Amino acid sequence: MRIMAFDYGTKRIGIAVTDPLQIIATGLDTVHPNKILDFLKAYLQTEQVERFIVGEPKQMDNTPSQSAIHVKGFAKLLKKTFPAIPVEMFDERFTSKMASATIAQSGMGKKARQNKELVDNISAVILLQSWMEKKIY
Template sequence: MRIMAFDYGTKRIGIAVTDPLQIIATALTTVHPEKIWDFLSAYLATEQVETFVVGKPLQMDGSASESAQHVTGFVRKLRKTFPGIQVVEVDERFTSKMAAGVIAQSGKKKSKRQEKGLLDTVSATIILQTFMETKF
């Protein structure tokens, strides 16, 4: 069974998944928030997911950031829509900076590095990797 991670944003949601053995975290795609529920229903029709991991936006002092309310609503709906799948929130404070660093070092052309969707999927992958490292 896979683990799926989300970097939630009001314009795009970055999504990453593990392989079925939960060894490797891979960037999957970005989806507009209005289309996430159709995307998840279609994905879950063909793949088994045991855990959803959602990046929780926090301030440097650990308090909730302005975007936290959107993530809270997303997490609530995930739990209600897919009650058989565990939902875990993880601190995402440094994932965007880490993702930007990974992309900069990737050797991709500047135009590709500036794609916002790439940053979101790499951020989701880092969120997933962080969860996997703390899980084992």
């Protein structure tokens, strides 16, 4: 069964998913928040997801960031809509910065680094990869 991670934003949600053996995290898509439930319902008709990981935005001092209220609302919506799938919050500090750095190191041009959908998608992958690494140790 797969694990799915979300980098939630009010304009876009970056989505990453593991392979069925939960070894590799890959970017799945970037979806507008208004379309996320339809996207997930369609995805879950063909794939089994064991757990949802939602990036929890925090300030450097570990307090919730301004967007935390939106993220918590999204997590509640997931729990209500898909009660059989556990929802876990996971610290997402630095994922966007790491995503931008990853894109820069990949040799992609400035235009790719400014592609917010790509950044959100890679942020979700980094979030999921970080969660998987923490789970292993």
